[in-house]
Amino acid sequence: xxxxxxxxxxxxxxxxxxxxxxxxxxxxxxxxxxxxxxxxxxxxxxxxxxxxxxxxxxxxxxxxxxxxxxxxxxxxxxxxxxxxxxxxxxxxxxxxxxxxxxxxxxxxxxxxxxxxxxxxxxxxxxxxxxxxxxxxxxxxxxxxxxxxxxxxxxxxxxxxxxxxxxxxxxxxxxxxxxxxxxxxxxxxxxxxxxxxxxxxxxxxxxxxxxxxxxxxxxxxxxxxxxxxxxxxxxxxxxxxxxxxxxxxxxxxxxxxxxxxxxxxxxxxxxxxxxxxxxxxxxxxxxxxxxxxxxxxxxxxxxxxxxxxxxxxxxxxxxxxxxxxxxxxxxxxxxxxxxxxxxxxxxxxxxxxxxxxxxxxxxxxxxxxxxxxxxxxxxxxxxxxxxxxxxxxxxxxxxxxxxxxxxxxxxxxxxxxxxxxxxxxxxxxxxxxxxxxxxxxxxxxxxxxxxxxxxxxxxxxxxxxxxxxxxxxxxxxxxxxxxxxxxxxxxxxxxxxxxxxxxxxxxxxxxxxxxxxxxxxxxxx
Numbered sequence: 172x173x174x175x176x177x178x179x180x181x182x183x184x185x186x187x188x189x190x191x192x193x194x195x196x197x198x199x200x201x202x203x204x205x206x207x208x209x210x211x212x213x214x215x216x217x218x219x220x221x222x223x224x225x226x227x228x229x230x231x232x233x234x235x236x237x238x239x240x241x242x243x244x245x246x247x248x249x250x251x252x253x254x255x256x257x258x259x260x261x262x263x264x265x266x267x268x269x270x271x272x273x274x275x276x277x278x279x280x281x282x283x284x285x286x287x288x289x290x291x292x293x294x295x296x297x298x299x300x301x302x303x304x305x306x307x308x309x310x311x312x313x314x315x316x317x318x319x320x321x322x323x324x325x326x327x328x329x330x331x332x333x334x335x336x337x338x339x340x341x342x343x344x345x346x347x348x349x350x351x352x353x354x355x356x357x358x359x360x361x362x363x364x365x366x367x368x369x370x371x372x373x374x375x376x377x378x379x380x381x382x383x384x385x386x387x388x389x390x391x392x393x394x395x396x397x398x399x400x401x402x403x404x405x406x407x408x409x410x411x412x413x414x415x416x417x418x419x420x421x422x423x424x425x426x427x428x429x430x431x432x433x434x435x436x437x438x439x440x441x442x443x444x445x446x447x448x449x450x451x452x453x454x455x456x457x458x459x460x461x462x463x464x465x466x467x468x469x470x471x472x473x474x475x476x477x478x479x480x481x482x483x484x485x486x487x488x489x490x491x492x493x494x495x496x497x498x499x500x501x502x503x504x505x506x507x508x509x510x511x512x513x514x515x516x517x518x519x520x521x522x523x524x525x526x527x528x529x530x531x532x533x534x535x536x537x538x539x540x541x542x543x544x545x546x547x548x549x550x551x552x553x554x555x556x557x558x559x560x561x562x563x564x565x566x567x568x569x570x571x572x573x574x575x576x577x578x579x580x581x582x583x584x585x586x587x588x589x590x591x592x593x594x595x596x597x598x599x600x601x602x603x604x605x606x607x608x609x610x611x612x613x614x615x616x617x618x619x620x621x622x623x624x625x626x627x628x629x630x631x632x633x634x635x636x637x638x639x640x641x642x643x644x645x646x647x648x649x650x651x652x653x654x655x656x657x658x659x660x661x662x663x664x665x666x667x668x669x670x671x672x673x674x675x676x677x678x679x680x681x682x683x684x685x686x687x688x689x690x691x692x693x694x695x
Contacts, residue, residue: 221298221305222378224291225312229380229436231288232315233519233628237450240443242280245454246273247323248627249447251656252620252634253459253642255627256491258452258503269494271650271657271687279663281323285337288316293334304386305375307361311393314351314358315519318400321347322632323660325691326680328673338670341677344692348404352397352415359393362386363424380437381519387424392434394419395426395525398539399629402528403636405535407693413537420529421543427522430562434519441513444625448508455506458582459642461490462594463621466580469571474510474563475624481505483585492582492589494645502586509625518626521562526555527619534611549602552615559622575601582643595641613639631656635694650687657687658694 234240246268249255257268266273292309299306321327321344329347331339342350365372366386376384382392401416420426427433447454456476464472465488472488479489481502489506530551532539540546553572560568579594598613606614616639623630634642634656644654651657662685667674683689 221295222375224294225305225308225375225378226380227291228288228295228309228312228316230438231284232312232319233436233517233626234284235436235438235443235517236440237443237446239280239284241447241451241453242277243284244627245444245447246277247281247660248629248631249454249625250457250493250627252623252627252630253457253493253656254624254630255447255454255509256457256493256495256506258455258491258506267494267496269645269649270647271653275661275664278660279665281320281660282663283665285320285328288313289332289337297334304362304365307358307365308375308386308389310354310358311389311396314355315396317347318351318396319628322403322628322691324662325659325689326677338666338673340673341680343680345404345407348400348693349411352400355393355397355400356418359390359397359422362390362393363422366390366424381434388432388434390422390424391427391432392520394422394424395434395520398426398525398528398532399520402531403632404693405531406636407695409535413535416528416532417538417543420539420541425541426529427520427525430522430558433521433562435516435521436519437516442511442515442517444509444511444517445513445515448511452504455503455508456488456490458490458492458589458592459595459640460621460624461488461507462582462643463579463617463640466594467571467574467577467600469621470567471560471563471565471621474565476507477510479505479507479585481586486585489585490582492584492592492643492646494647494649495589496647511625520626521558521622523555523559523562523622524619524626524629526551526558527615527622530555530615531612531619534608534615548611548615549604552602552618555622556618559618562622571600573601575599575603590646592643595643612637613641616640635691653687658690659687661685661687 230236231239234243245255246257250257250268268277292313295309296306317327317329321329325344326341327344327347328337328339329342330350331342333339373384373386378384382388397419398416401412401419405412444454460475463469464475476488478487481489483489491503491506529539529546530548533546533548533551538545556572557568560566560571576599578597578599581594582592584591596613596617598610598617600614600618602614603610616633616637620630620633620640623633634640635658642655662674662677666677678685681689
């Protein structure tokens with residue numbers, strides 16, 4: 172653990188005047204509670220006045236604080252990405268996220284965290300005057316945070332945000348993405364020059380719970396994020412996306428190719444997914460991820476999920492289908508829980524995802540091989556599977572890749588409470604180079620989705636973007652005609668009160684009703 176970690180947040184937040192209030196959850200938590208005292212070492216250390224603002228930004232990329240994680244990830248990405256279901260029997264049908272029935276403060280929560288993020292970011296920009304390595308690092312964190320936000324809502328404020336106000340005009344999702352690419356490219360250039368001139372230097376190590384100040388790894392991460400974003404917009408802006416993707420892999424430091432360079436965050440209070448399944452008791456395995464992994468005889472399943480604690484003798488794992496009314500069920504907590512310990516790091520982006528992005532890029536005839544050369548989709552497809560098995564220390568990758576008969580399993584509830592369902596696809600695992608392009612894409616996306624776990628936000632985005640993996644229909648009717656997963660969240664209800672001048676423009680940029688069904692730009 173970084174011994175300075177507890178002091179840095181209070182230093183940062185002590186310098187800020189945040190206008191936000193914490194959202195309530197299963198466990199109350201005041202965001203303004205002190206997390207420690209400022210030590211003499213902190214006050215005398217290098218960069219303390221600036222470094223204190225980086226950990227609060229890192230906290231919010233994939234929100235690490237448990238209440239933030241629940242509202243911005245567990246009740247959105249984890250559920251819509253079909254990795255987890257919620258099991259709180261005390262919630263009624265008006266609070267059922269899979270069915271898009273949630274209070275307005277819930278779907279507004281991810282947007283509300285912008286105030287916290289930019290209070291730190293603006294201070295870094297002020298102190299650095301928008302120049303240098305630390306500002307470049309902050310830019311990477313900003314893009315990391317805002318990419319998730321725009322993929323949640325669609326149009327967002329981005330280019331016009333300033334130190335005095337967040338209530339500014341919205342950008343179309345296309346313009347926001349282009350601006351994020353510009354910011355990433357500028358940051359990569361600055362950090363590359365610094366690393367080349369100062370090999371091994373890590374002046375901000377104690378303010379970085381991702382890479383311990385290793386800017387070479389931050390460059391690989393930034394290139395990998397750039398590749399992720401390029402794939403995301405590959406149907407909407409194919410030529411532009413191709414250019415960005417090829418630049419990322421051609422860069423001298425390239426993209427993440429090894430699990431040792433995975434971007435993951437250490438949070439001293441504990442992995443929030445552990446809180447979701449243990450302290451809160453709200454998270455259990457979703458039927459979709461179980462049926463795919465069970466049918467494929469995937470040995471990562473025991474790494475991903477715990478065995479059920481029910482009385483069912485014929486199965487080791489038990490899952491809940493999306494969209495059931497858990498308020499009417501009993502013993503939901505006996506179903507399989509996510510297998511995360513308190514000390515586990517929180518993943519941001521892994522090598523397997525990068526390999527699968529390159530596999531899809533190869534399908535699109537992009538030059539995404541090593542050094543930007545042409546590559547075969549099969550090569551990266553198998554690399555992605557191998558890297559994922561290695562990440563989870565699971566055995567059997569070679570046999571898994573060679574399996575040309577196993578298919579996803581049908582769903583049967585061992586408790587007999589939920590409707591049985593036939594598997595949504597009969598896709599096998601082994602690569603088939605003579606298959607159609609659609610079949611190749613489906614095969615890539617199924618394995619990418621499995622390897623993305625537990626990154627629910629990214630899983631949800633990929634389901635929306637490609638339609639793969641095919642998932643079960645909801646077991647009950649949802650709002651806005653949603654049959655599987657929503658396309659977006661409605662805009663924050665606070666914006667209609669706090670930013671009324673700019674909301675008509677935001678709705679125009681959205682190009683549809685402000686509901687769960689309107690598609691995002693990159694889906695179109």
